[in-house]
Amino acid sequence: LAKTTQPISMDSYEGQEVNITCSHNNIATNDYITWYQQFPSQGPRFIIQGYKTKVTNEVASLFIPADRKSSTLSLPRVSLSDTAVYYCLVGSFTGGGNKLTFGTGTQLKVEL
Amino acid sequence: ETGVTQTPRHLVMGMTNKKSLKCEQHLGHNAMYWYKQSAKKPLELMFVYNFKEQTENNSVPSRFSPECPNSSHLFLHLHTLQPEDSALYLCASSQGSGDYQPQHFGDGTRLSIL
Secondary structure, eight states, X not given: OXXXXXXXXXXXXXXXXXXXXXXXXXXXXXXXXXXXXXXXXXXXXXXXXXXXXXXXXSSOEEEXXXXXXXXXXXXXXXXXXXXXXXXXXXXXXXXXXXXXOOOOOEEEEEEO | OOSEEEEOSEEEEOTTXXXXXXXXXXXXXXXXXXXXXXXXXXOEEEEEEETTEEEEEOSOOTTEEEEEEETTEEEEEEESOOXXXXXXXXXXXXXXXXXXXXXXXXXXXXXXEO
16 A cells, blocks of 8 residues: 655745645556545545646645656635545555545644 | 435444444445544545455454445444544445545444444
């Protein structure tokens, strides 16, 4: 299973764009990159997923360079409610379900 | 998101009690998962079921016994737990076949062992 490395914490202010970068040097050909958000005492929430290049949805963008050894989650104009832990995962379908390994994530704190 | 529902949300039990955690998904998925999240630690995968068959047991002690009667329901039976088993237990589901699809999580059961 590919291991991921991301910053332990980040601070930002409301209205700013936040970019969280994740390293996954041993990503496999079949692996997808997925980001989750988790609030205290809740389960992780799917944010965005990609395989290569750029993916954008209504809440975030995901940038993946050609070598796929890293990825960057971009949150435009964050608000206080974006304070949460953000997890970067890589994984692929194994035939017996998806096996994901969660790291410690990045604690994002947004202030006024 | 209420696609994955876990009950109870909170559970306090003694070390000699027997209790069960329940998970139900309404997403039409075929794979279901149990995770443990202890304070200040990453989520740990415990069990994986795909089409009701267990495909992964991540060296979990036998005092945790999973059951998957159908693709929509998953149980975790608890017996003779230890204080270090106090944690947030999360259930997730995903498509069990085809292309890779992300997992959808419930909000967990907060378990406290006295």
